[in-house]
Amino acid sequence: MNHNHLVFGAGLIGCYLGGAIALSGQSVRLLCRAKIQKNLQDGIKLTDYLGHQALINSIQFCQAIEQGATPFGIIWLTVKCTDVATACEQMQCFVDTHTRIICCQNGLGSEQIVKQAFPHNQVLRAMVPFNVVEMDKGHFHRGSAGTLTIESDNCEEQFVEQLIAQINSDLLPVESSADMDSLLWAKLQLNLGNSVNALADIPVKAMLEQRGYRLVVAGLMKELLAVTKAKNIVLPKVTAVPAQLIPYILRLPNILFKRVANQMLAIDPNVKTSMWWDLSRGKATEIDHLNGAVVQAGDRLNISCPANQKIISLIKSIQHGEVNAPKRPISAEQLYQLVFSEQN
Incomplete structure (x- = not known):
């Protein structure tokens, strides 16, 4: 099943993540600052410390507030912890009852803000263990080891495993965990x-x-x-x-x-x-x-x-x-x- 993805607040991690999801054949859009969007007009280049690389020639974008916006099936929230509350206000037009929101923040507790803003949606946490640097305009490099890990519980286990099967790759290794707190x-x-x-x-x-x-x-x-x-x-x-x-x-x-x-x-x-x-x-x-x-x-x-x-x-x-x-x-x-x- 092909999901439509939105990477909300795409910076270094978000652009790398969005590019890797696009490589898997999924429909993905990025919401990012105007300067970042301008730098991505010719696409995204992904590389990593192991020598893997790929080019995504065309990237789709959307704006923070769109009239008649179509809700997304999956929103990857990649803003900093300090920007989560503002992001929740801006995400309203992209969310319906079927949207799943995956929180990719460092630290502890910011997902509670998302759960309060969207009490009827499934909110999952993700752990991003690797660093990303921008080597040049549109060139994002994963500079360290680590596997993106998505929270899985009894209700969402099938969805998460299906998602992992779709987006897991050499450039973006992905797995699940039932104990995200630890x-x-x-x-x-x-x-x-x-x-x-x-x-x-x-x-x-x-x-x-x-x-x-x-x-x-x-x-x-x-x-x-x-x-x-x-x-x-x-x-x-x-x-x-x-x-x-x-x-x-x-x-x-x-x-x-x-x-x-x-x-x-x-x-x-x-x-x-x-x-x-x-x-x-x-x-x-x-x-x-x-x-x-x-x-x-x-x-x-x-x-x-x-x-x-x-x-x-x-x-x-x-x-x-x-x-x-x-x-x-x-x-x-x-x-x-x-x-x-x-x-x-």
């Missing part, structure tokens, strides 16, 4: 490094090659693991290494880290995180939905998360242009001192 906490553990990358102001691979930055990320993860343990959440493996071992590996000296962390370093050298892009462009970041989610959960459990709280403070001070905000790039040594000096 999976999203595991993804959140990895996303805690987004804020460090934004403060370091360098590509992710270069950041991971410096032990000082890794020590900060390990400290953030340690607090998350304390929270998930208290919540009795068993984190699934989303990398080759079990969640509990990742902080130990990050703390290794550089020479040992490079020997045992080949997959962590199997990242395109150009990749930077979405929070780096937001902070660099003066936009609101997703810090409250990432590190903030750890702090909020810790507060409810009476578990202190001072490293995550300090990182939140640093990001917001830069974001708001405060006089005493540190200047980027923040070196590994300086960031370590800023995060942990008060704890020692």
Whole structure:
């Protein structure tokens, strides 16, 4: 069965996702900013770190508000957490009772906004584990490993498996999960490094090659693991290494880290995180939905998360242009001192 898809808020991830869905023969339209649409007039080129590539010569678009718009069968919501509420208002004309909405946000909890806006629709979560960079106009490159995972429950299991069979490909590996809560906490553990990358102001691979930055990320993860343990959440493996071992590996000296962390370093050298892009462009970041989610959960459990709280403070001070905000790039040594000096 061929579904009509709308990728709503197509940025880096959304354009890559839309292009990959189009390759599968599905009907897909993108809703994106005018500048992005202009860059896609000649189509989309997709590549990945494994050498796969494809060209989509023609891309269909739609506008945020269309008179007499035809509802879509599937809407992939790819906006940032901070834009979900606004997106729900703009999506109204594209939704009917049969529309399924797939939320592709980082962090925790933003799907509740969608469920409140569309209480009669099936709302599913998706976990996007890979990074995408735009190498040139219309050329989107998946720079790291990972499988797009879509939430599956008893009601939607058949639909989700059918969808996966239709869109799964080398460029877009897809699978399902019946336990998205645990999976999203595991993804959140990895996303805690987004804020460090934004403060370091360098590509992710270069950041991971410096032990000082890794020590900060390990400290953030340690607090998350304390929270998930208290919540009795068993984190699934989303990398080759079990969640509990990742902080130990990050703390290794550089020479040992490079020997045992080949997959962590199997990242395109150009990749930077979405929070780096937001902070660099003066936009609101997703810090409250990432590190903030750890702090909020810790507060409810009476578990202190001072490293995550300090990182939140640093990001917001830069974001708001405060006089005493540190200047980027923040070196590994300086960031370590800023995060942990008060704890020692």
